[in-house]
Amino acid sequence: MAEFITFFFGAAVILAGAIGVVVARNAVHSALFLIQTLLGVAVIFVVQEAHFLAAVQIVVYAGAIVILFLFVIMLLGVDKAEDLGVEPIAGQKPLAVVLGASLLATAITFVLVATDGATGVGSGDPERQLDSGITDIERIGRVLFTEYAVAFQLTAALLTIGVIGAVVLTRSRSTADQLDDLEPASMDLPSLAPEGANDEHHVDTVEEDAS
Amino acid sequence: MILAELALTPPYYLVLSALMFAIGATGLLIRRNPLVMFMCVELMLNGVNISFVAFGADLNDVGGQISVFFVLVVAAVEVVVGLALVVAINRRRADATADDVSLLRG
Amino acid sequence: MLLDLAFLIPALPLLGFLVILVAGRRLGEPGAGWVATMAMGGSFAAAAAVFLGLLGEDADERRHVQTLWEWVPVGDFSVDIGFLVDPLSITMTLFITGVGALIHLYSIGYMHGDENFSKFFLYLNLFAFSMLMLVLGDNLLLTFLGWEGVGACSYFLISFWFTEEANATAGKKAFVTNRIGDWGFMVATFLIFVTIGSIEYVDIIGNAEGGLISESTATWITVLLLIGAAGKSAQFPLYLWLPDAMAGPTPVSALIHAATMVTSGIYLLTRVNPVLAEAASWSTDLIAWVGALTALFAATIAVAQNDIKKVLAYSTVSQLGYMFLAVGIGAYIAAIFHMITHAFFKALLFLGSGSVIHGMHHDQDMRHYGGLQKLMPITSATFIVGWLAIAGVPPFSGFWSKDEILAYAYDINPVLWVIGLLTALLTAFYMSRQVFMTFFGEYRYADVRPEEISEIWDNRVATAEAAVAEAKAGIGAAEEGVVKAQEKLDKAAEKLEQREAELAEVDESDDKAVDKATKNLEKAKDGVVKAQEAVDEVTVSVDAARAEVDTARAHVETVLAAAASAGDDLEGISDDDLPAAVKERREFHPHESPWQMTVPLILLSGAAVIAGVMNLPFSKDLHFLEKWLEPTLYGNKHKLGLSGGELWILAIVAVVIGAVGIAAAVAIYLQKRIPAERVELPILARGWRYDEAVSDFMGGPGRKGFDLVAWFDATIVDGIVNGTGRLVRTAGGGLRTLQTGLVRSYAALVAVGAVGLIAWFLVRTTF
Numbered sequence A: 001m002a003e004f005i006t007f008f009f010g011a012a013v014i015l016a017g018a019i020g021v022v023v024a025r026n027a028v029h030s031a032l033f034l035i036q037t038l039l040g041v042a043v044i045f046v047v048q049e050a051h052f053l054a055a056v057q058i059v060v061y062a063g064a065i066v067i068l069f070l071f072v073i074m075l076l077g078v079d080k081a082e083d084l085g086v087e088p089i090a091g092q093k094p095l096a097v098v099l100g101a102s103l104l105a106t107a108i109t110f111v112l113v114a115t116d117g118a119t120g121v122g123s124g125d126p127e128r129q130l131d132s133g134i135t136d137i138e139r140i141g142r143v144l145f146t147e148y149a150v151a152f153q154l155t156a157a158l159l160t161i162g163v164i165g166a167v168v169l170t171r172s173r174s175t176a177d178q179l180d181d182l183e184p185a186s187m188d189l190p191s192l193a194p195e196g197a198n199d200e201h202h203v204d205t206v207e208e209d210a211s
Numbered sequence B: 001m002i003l004a005e006l007a008l009t010p011p012y013y014l015v016l017s018a019l020m021f022a023i024g025a026t027g028l029l030i031r032r033n034p035l036v037m038f039m040c041v042e043l044m045l046n047g048v049n050i051s052f053v054a055f056g057a058d059l060n061d062v063g064g065q066i067s068v069f070f071v072l073v074v075a076a077v078e079v080v081v082g083l084a085l086v087v088a089i090n091r092r093r094a095d096a097t098a099d100d101v102s103l104l105r106g
Numbered sequence C: 001m002l003l004d005l006a007f008l009i010p011a012l013p014l015l016g017f018l019v020i021l022v023a024g025r026r027l028g029e030p031g032a033g034w035v036a037t038m039a040m041g042g043s044f045a046a047a048a049a050v051f052l053g054l055l056g057e058d059a060d061e062r063r064h065v066q067t068l069w070e071w072v073p074v075g076d077f078s079v080d081i082g083f084l085v086d087p088l089s090i091t092m093t094l095f096i097t098g099v100g101a102l103i104h105l106y107s108i109g110y111m112h113g114d115e116n117f118s119k120f121f122l123y124l125n126l127f128a129f130s131m132l133m134l135v136l137g138d139n140l141l142l143t144f145l146g147w148e149g150v151g152a153c154s155y156f157l158i159s160f161w162f163t164e165e166a167n168a169t170a171g172k173k174a175f176v177t178n179r180i181g182d183w184g185f186m187v188a189t190f191l192i193f194v195t196i197g198s199i200e201y202v203d204i205i206g207n208a209e210g211g212l213i214s215e216s217t218a219t220w221i222t223v224l225l226l227i228g229a230a231g232k233s234a235q236f237p238l239y240l241w242l243p244d245a246m247a248g249p250t251p252v253s254a255l256i257h258a259a260t261m262v263t264s265g266i267y268l269l270t271r272v273n274p275v276l277a278e279a280a281s282w283s284t285d286l287i288a289w290v291g292a293l294t295a296l297f298a299a300t301i302a303v304a305q306n307d308i309k310k311v312l313a314y315s316t317v318s319q320l321g322y323m324f325l326a327v328g329i330g331a332y333i334a335a336i337f338h339m340i341t342h343a344f345f346k347a348l349l350f351l352g353s354g355s356v357i358h359g360m361h362h363d364q365d366m367r368h369y370g371g372l373q374k375l376m377p378i379t380s381a382t383f384i385v386g387w388l389a390i391a392g393v394p395p396f397s398g399f400w401s402k403d404e405i406l407a408y409a410y411d412i413n414p415v416l417w418v419i420g421l422l423t424a425l426l427t428a429f430y431m432s433r434q435v436f437m438t439f440f441g442e443y444r445y446a447d448v449r450p451e452e453i454s455e456i457w458d459n460r461v462a463t464a465e466a467a468v469a470e471a472k473a474g475i476g477a478a479e480e481g482v483v484k485a486q487e488k489l490d491k492a493a494e495k496l497e498q499r500e501a502e503l504a505e506v507d508e509s510d511d512k513a514v515d516k517a518t519k520n521l522e523k524a525k526d527g528v529v530k531a532q533e534a535v536d537e538v539t540v541s542v543d544a545a546r547a548e549v550d551t552a553r554a555h556v557e558t559v560l561a562a563a564a565s566a567g568d569d570l571e572g573i574s575d576d577d578l579p580a581a582v583k584e585r586r587e588f589h590p591h592e593s594p595w596q597m598t599v600p601l602i603l604l605s606g607a608a609v610i611a612g613v614m615n616l617p618f619s620k621d622l623h624f625l626e627k628w629l630e631p632t633l634y635g636n637k638h639k640l641g642l643s644g645g646e647l648w649i650l651a652i653v654a655v656v657i658g659a660v661g662i663a664a665a666v667a668i669y670l671q672k673r674i675p676a677e678r679v680e681l682p683i684l685a686r687g688w689r690y691d692e693a694v695s696d697f698m699g700g701p702g703r704k705g706f707d708l709v710a711w712f713d714a715t716i717v718d719g720i721v722n723g724t725g726r727l728v729r730t731a732g733g734g735l736r737t738l739q740t741g742l743v744r745s746y747a748a749l750v751a752v753g754a755v756g757l758i759a760w761f762l763v764r765t766t767f
Helices: A002-023 A027-047 A051-076 A092-113 A136-146 A149-169 B010-030 B034-059 B063-092 C002-055 C087-110 C117-136 C140-158 C165-196 C201-209 C215-232 C241-247 C250-259 C261-271 C273-278 C281-302 C308-328 C332-359 C377-391 C397-412 C414-439 C450-505 C511-565 C580-587 C595-614 C624-633 C644-670 C687-699 C701-736 C743-764
Strands: C064-074 C077-085
Touching: A002 A027, A002 B010, A002 B034, A027 A051, A027 B010, A027 B034, A051 A136, A051 B034, A051 B063, A092 B010, A092 C743, A136 A149, A136 B063, A149 B063, B010 B034, B010 C743, B034 B063, C002 C064, C002 C077, C002 C087, C002 C117, C077 C087, C077 C117, C077 C140, C087 C117, C087 C250, C087 C261, C087 C332, C087 C595, C087 C624, C117 C140, C117 C250, C117 C261, C140 C165, C140 C215, C140 C241, C140 C250, C140 C261, C165 C201, C165 C215, C165 C241, C201 C273, C215 C261, C215 C273, C215 C281, C241 C250, C241 C308, C250 C261, C250 C308, C250 C332, C261 C273, C261 C308, C261 C332, C273 C281, C281 C308, C281 C414, C281 C687, C308 C332, C308 C397, C308 C414, C332 C377, C332 C397, C332 C595, C332 C624, C377 C397, C377 C414, C377 C595, C377 C644, C397 C414, C397 C595, C397 C644, C414 C644, C450 C511, C595 C624, C687 C701
Parallel strands: none
Antiparallel strands: C064 C077
């Protein structure tokens, strides 16, 4: 009973936040709504007894990723209001709504038609069972460092590469004397479109002495 | 009574997950601001996370939670690189929206 | 084992070809010629060795297949390079290489001085190689290789002197006409493969003997092979390339168009005789009738030809008709026998004519010959032997072989026999005509020719008319003179009047003035008188000029009258009027040809005399050729049902017919009792206008048909191909609109795809 109430409360928070992310005109508002959603997700995780994940969710997602978002928004000043009424691509909005609805419909159909909501079987491996008495964090730890050890190392490598990539991508020209060859490809590509067509979508080659 | 017989079976979580995913997808298609688009992607990923955990609980297997763990890590890296790209694009042209990057037009 | 030397037979000419290809220019004359001849000689030696090897086997065992390697291994279809050595192929090989070697030797002398000497022998050796592959191949594809090869070499050799447009055209005509026949050969090959799954002769014969080929299939194969053979062996309606092919050098005509290539068709039909035996009788009857009618048709045309080689060309078509007739009625032995004797005497006749042409400085018109017997004794003696052979005079070889065919023809169908007899009559006639016109009678080469005489008369008329024109011009000049003189007279008269007026006006008291005026008056009077005299003179000259024109005109009339009444003789023409060509011809003395040319003639004439020994009809024991070739015929030959007495009567009838033909020729051409125009009808000279009809058709409606086909190819076939390309481009262009470059459109498409996938799974899965 208590679970139900918690679940519905969490679900309401999540959905409100999700709709807020999509609908908010200001990007900062979207980020805040996102935080709301992520906290709701953490609540759901707790209901399911995935305590470790709830904690990690808040720390990593809400605490780091969204902060990163906010930093970039502040830095670039892309917080100017976006006019949602105008849609340059024809038919995109109706199509988006239809697709969203279809996705929802098909997923729910699947869920409701399946016999018990899930159609798979567990691995049966006692090492992996959640209800075996040890805490979920211990369970995760054990399995992570034995069965998934390689994947774990790979994610470490992935993180490193990600950091390096971010640094490289955002180097500004003026400070990249020795690293000219690592400069990301210039946007000054010749346009393949016929002259004058679709100009509003064309990226200017005007260089800016930004940052 | 009736309330006492209700149980939180996986379908509840899955429907929630589907809703989140659909909202995130719709948002991705509608919004032009690259950062907001990213946030919608995060929405979708979180929706999927919920269903992973639900399955893991139902099947009594820790695999669901492990998957969420990895999804989390990868989502983090993705956000890092993606934002770096947004920063690089915005250097050329302030107020670049997703529609401005159309050089691949055939 | 001697039989294993079979591969050398085609290999040596191929080697010769390669050597001359590489080193021909350096070998030059006569080195290249000797290389080629020795290659052929070696090939003949190899053939003789294989022949001996085959003789050593039992009569039933005489079939040996020597496989060199696999040529086309494609799934179920496998073709080897292999040689089928059996009596039939060895017989053909022997006379191909033997006669071929002699012709190579002959060519060394004939082509002396030609700037493309080595190229000639290059082609000759290539031809020999192709022909030997045709004959020795153990499957239809190798035979076809040789078939096409000899067609190509025939093209090369006919248009050897291609700088003359007529020669190049003749070569093309030969090639194209052959190709039409080749279509029949190819379809027959496909049909055989589809029916029995193999194209090797051993399998074809085995299947046909075993009754595994149905009658309708066999009939189709027969008809298609007949088309192929008719193209190659110049039967109606595909014979028209052979007379034109005489544009090539004479050794080419001898080798290709007498002894070897043209016999390929008959060889092919004989080779697959079990299939012919399985076919419906109308198809083999068709072969026989095509042969018989072609023989008669060509013989009639040969009667009116004036070119020494064209007579022989039509004669070849005619004799090949005999061979087709024999094949059609099942008398295969007779066909092969006649093929061999024909090879000898026809090659002899062609080489002899080449010798004559060589001696007469390449003049080929028989009307310019005459009396050459004393001047070219060896040539004429050998030519006469060839003549007697082809005319069917016993005991020369042609008599025995032709008589054999006629005997079989009589047995099958008397009508065929009558046609054969008529052809024999005409053959004797036109060959005798050729011999008499060329070697006997008076020496006509230095005679003035009718066209030269008419040229002289035309010149005379032209000169007279030119004189008239000149005279007319003279009148013009004279009349101008009159006008001028008249003007002078008028001026003088004016002066006189002027002086008279002066005198009248002068003061009579002034004596000086009066004297002066009187003197002037006298002068003026003199002037008038002189002017008048001048006018009179000039008028006279005008009359004279007019008279000249009249005389000139009269002269023209006389000349025209004389020209009209002048005949083909030299009446009214003196020696000085004759053109320089005639004088040259009077200086010219034809001579005998060098030994490289006469030795082959002698050898061939010997063969033409004694070749009859191969298959004398007097008793079964003397039928050497028949016994030799019997195993290759699998009992399919027709058995002669005539008694000895009937054979004698038929033989005598044939001899009498031949004698009638010769006698007619004597009457017309030696004794000149009957004018030749009665026999040499213009329509015959033009080949019954068949060639012209074909040309007109091809140029007119035929051309429209070809244009239609070309239009079809360019518009529809190319249209489909290009249209497909255009379609792809348009579709691509349409799909291009999807490529907006906008991330959100792509995202939408991904979402569409995802929804589609899920929906599909939803529909498919059962729960």
